[in-house]
Amino acid sequence: MPDIYVLGVEDYKKILDFQRRLNNLRNQNKIEDSFIILEHNDVYTSGVHYKGAMDNIIKTERGGYLTYHGPGQLVAYFIINMKEGNKNVLDVIRLIQKTVTDFLEVYNIDAHPELNEKTGVWVNNKKICSIGLAIKGFSTLHGMALNINTDLKKFYLINPCNFDPEIMTSIEEIKGFKIPMDDARKKYMEILIRDFKIENYNLYTKINDFYI
Template sequence: MCDYREIWEVQKQIFNGLLALKKSKEKPVEEFMLIGEHSPVYTLGFHGNAANLLADEKRLAKMGAECIRIERGGDITYHGPGQMIAYPLIDLESHGIGIKGYMDMLEDCIMELLSDFDIYGEKIDNAIGIWIGKNTPEERKICAMGVKCTRFVTMHGLALNVNTDLSAFSAINPCGFVDKGVTSIARECGSPASMEEVKHRFVEIFSRKFGYSDLDLSSYSRSR
């Protein structure tokens, strides 16, 4: 479990370092992935609507949570125990893709991972992330995504609900939606999933799709 502000600072340091290296062209850009779980926190995208936070300070304090406005895209979401977060800090230019292609590939990674649990995840128009029950009254989000990209270098990433306490989402309009639900692997399968297995499987899929041969969970850092 990691404090959001602590990992946010690590991300910013790595991100700024990657930008500086890319600008100097003195050596190859090293790429990173941070992966794990956060203590309870709500994050609001740079252009997100603060009115989508429905809880007052008293309720947040009771949860041991806070709401932080950050520099990623998207609106408001929740992070907490039982949710896998993955923050790739990579140079999209070196992979020959743009931001839209990158988001598509992240979504593809999650859909492939979910298929291991016999969960059919889908993309929907005008709503980044992965959804279950597309175009039904039970349409619900299982993975939220939000990224910052400068000079093709990325930070932030995705949050996949594995064994998440979904009641925490009642304090917000998740991702700004008032007519869609949220779900988790545990809810869809009827039993908890192994977080370590989910993390390893995600890294395996991500590595294959992005052309890494040795990305693993022990160091989260590899040069291409």
């Protein structure tokens, strides 16, 4: 059955290594699909479309450009074997987008998904969620980052997703109050389970050292 990891604030490099290990195991059918829900310490990362040079960024294999991760941002990673059910990457992206728009509906926020150069989830003309996947073998890794109580000033050091930093928004900016991140992780997990039609799963609140 699928594995769901609901963690706290975790180091980005540690979780990147964890994703890659899970992806390798998934490609060998040694595990089923895995989902990781967490926050990160402050970090800037780049995707394969970013060709610039910037100090102190972590280069990754995901799609997209530069982005920021940090406390108050809900991050979810998806290790999904696309051979099962004949999925393609757009199927996975659309399903991730649905989990985000459904989550935002809980807070009475009307959001819409976008694809291509605007891939993510938007509220009017502001971007609230970034999505970037990679495919290794038959399985995905990486995922989405949804701004809950994110310090939006951190985006001003970059052009997030190749946009001006002013384009980013958060639930806190829209609604005027903070959401406890423990509550956000729990609610998002419930929506993910529903939207991905997961009937049974293993739930973990820490990483097994075997996978690192």
